[in-house]
Amino acid sequence: MSKASELLATEKAMTTGSAMGPFYSGVQSLPPRRIRLIGVPLDLGASRRGVDMGPSAVRVAGLEARLEALGHVVTDGGNISVAIAETKTVGEQNARYLKEITETCTKAAEMVVKTLEEGMTPVILGGDHSVAAGSVSGVAEFYRRQHQKIGLIWIDAHSDINTPASSPSGNVHGMPLAALLGLEPASLANIFGWSPKVAPENTVLVGVRDIDATEKENIKRAGVTEVYTMRDIDERGMRTVMEEALRAAGRGTAGYHVSLDMDWIDPEDAPGVGTPVRGGATYREAHLAMEIIADHGRMLSFEIVEVNPVIDEHNRTADLAVELISSAFGKKIL
Numbered sequence: 001m002s003k004a005s006e007l008l009a010t011e012k013a014m015t016t017g018s019a020m021g022p023f024y025s026g027v028q029s030l031p032p033r034r035i036r037l038i039g040v041p042l043d044l045g046a047s048r049r050g051v052d053m054g055p056s057a058v059r060v061a062g063l064e065a066r067l068e069a070l071g072h073v074v075t076d077g078g079n080i081s082v083a084i085a086e087t088k089t090v091g092e093q094n095a096r097y098l099k100e101i102t103e104t105c106t107k108a109a110e111m112v113v114k115t116l117e118e119g120m121t122p123v124i125l126g127g128d129h130s131v132a133a134g135s136v137s138g139v140a141e142f143y144r145r146q147h148q149k150i151g152l153i154w155i156d157a158h159s160d161i162n163t164p165a166s167s168p169s170g171n172v173h174g175m176p177l178a179a180l181l182g183l184e185p186a187s188l189a190n191i192f193g194w195s196p197k198v199a200p201e202n203t204v205l206v207g208v209r210d211i212d213a214t215e216k217e218n219i220k221r222a223g224v225t226e227v228y229t230m231r232d233i234d235e236r237g238m239r240t241v242m243e244e245a246l247r248a249a250g251r252g253t254a255g256y257h258v259s260l261d262m263d264w265i266d267p268e269d270a271p272g273v274g275t276p277v278r279g280g281a282t283y284r285e286a287h288l289a290m291e292i293i294a295d296h297g298r299m300l301s302f303e304i305v306e307v308n309p310v311i312d313e314h315n316r317t318a319d320l321a322v323e324l325i326s327s328a329f330g331k332k333i334l
C-alpha cells in the first residue's frame with residue numbers, strides 16, 4: 001500500500017468506523033462498478049463553439065473499452081437531447097441560452113437519478129461546464145431521498161461561480177457552481193425544486209488560476225473556504241492538496257461527485273479546450289489526482305467537460321480525458 005493510500009485509508013476508517021473498509025484493498029484494483037455513460041452535447045454555455053462534439057470525441061478515444069478492460073461493466077446511455085444554437089434565440093444577454101441550458105440540465109439530472117437508482121455509477125461526458133448544474137443536481141437529489149448529503153470536487157482552471165449579475169461574459173458555463181451553492185441563476189439552482197445542492201464546507205475547488213474579481217466575492221458570499229490554487233499545488237504538492245480536498249468533500253457526506261474541466265490541465269497537454277489558461281496541471285499531476293481519488297474509494301459519480309475537438313490536435317485532449325477517467329476508475333501503473 002502506498003503512503004498516500006495508507007493515509008487516506010486510515011482517514012476513511014476513522015470517519016466511517018470500519019477498519020480499512022470494503023472500498024480499499026492494497027494495490028489490487030477497485031471492485032468493479034456498473035457504469036453508465038451519459039453524453040451531454042451542450043455548447044450553449046460557452047462562446048466558443050465545438051464542445052458539443054466532446055462526447056463523441058471521448059467515445060472515439062475508446063472510453064467504453066478502456067473502462068471494460070479495468071473490469072467494469074459499461075453501458076452507453078447515449079446522449080441527452082440539446083437544442084441547437086442556430087434554432088434558438090440567446091434570451092437574456094447576461095445568461096445566454098439559460099432556458100435551453102436549464103431544460104438540458106434537468107433532463108441530464110433525471111438521467112443521473114435513474115442511473116443511481118439502477119445501481120450504476122454515472123459518467124457524464126460534456127459538453128460545456130454548465131452540464132454540471134444538471135449532473136450534480138441529479139446526484140444530490142438521489143442522496144437527499146436517502147437523507148444524505150454529497151460533496152463536490154471541482155477541478156478546473158476557473159471557479160465557475162459567476163452569477164448573471166457578476167458575469168463578464170454572460171456565458172452560463174461560468175455559473176454552474178454559483179447555482180449549485182444556492183446563488184444564481186435561479187432556474188439552474190432550483191432543479192428538482194430545492195437548493196442548495198451542496199454545502200460550502202463540502203465543496204472543494206482544485207487547480208484554479210483564473211478567477212474573476214467578481215467571483216472572489218461570490219466565493220466568500222457562498223462560504224466556500226476549500227480553494228486550492230495552482231500555487232498550492234506547486235508549493236504543497238498534489239498529494240497533500242488531494243488528501244485535504246477529499247477529506248473536506250467526504251466529511252459527513254455519502255461521498256462526492258468529481259467534476260473535471262479539461263482546461264485544468266496545462267494547454268501543452270490539453271490544447272482542445274474552449275478557454276485555455278497557461279500554468280495548468282502537468283500530465284503526471286493530473287493522473288496522480290485521479291489515482292488518489294480511486295484509492296480513496298468514495299467517488300459517487302464523475303464528469304468530464306469542455307473537450308473541444310474543433311481546436312484539438314488529433315483528438316489528444318479526448319485521449320487524455322479517457323486516460324484520466326481510467327485512472328479515476330482504478331487503473332494502476334503496477
Ligand SMILES: NC(=[NH2+])NCCC[C@H](N)C(=O)O
Pocket residue numbers: 128129130158160162167168169170171173174175212261263274275306
Ligand atoms: N467552464 C469554463 N471554461 N468556464 C470559463 C469561465 C470564464 C469566465 N470566468 C466567465 O465567467 O465567462
Ligand SMILES: [Mn+2]
Pocket residue numbers: 129156158160173261
Ligand atoms: Mn469549468
Ligand SMILES: [Mn+2]
Pocket residue numbers: 156157158261263264275306
Ligand atoms: Mn475551466
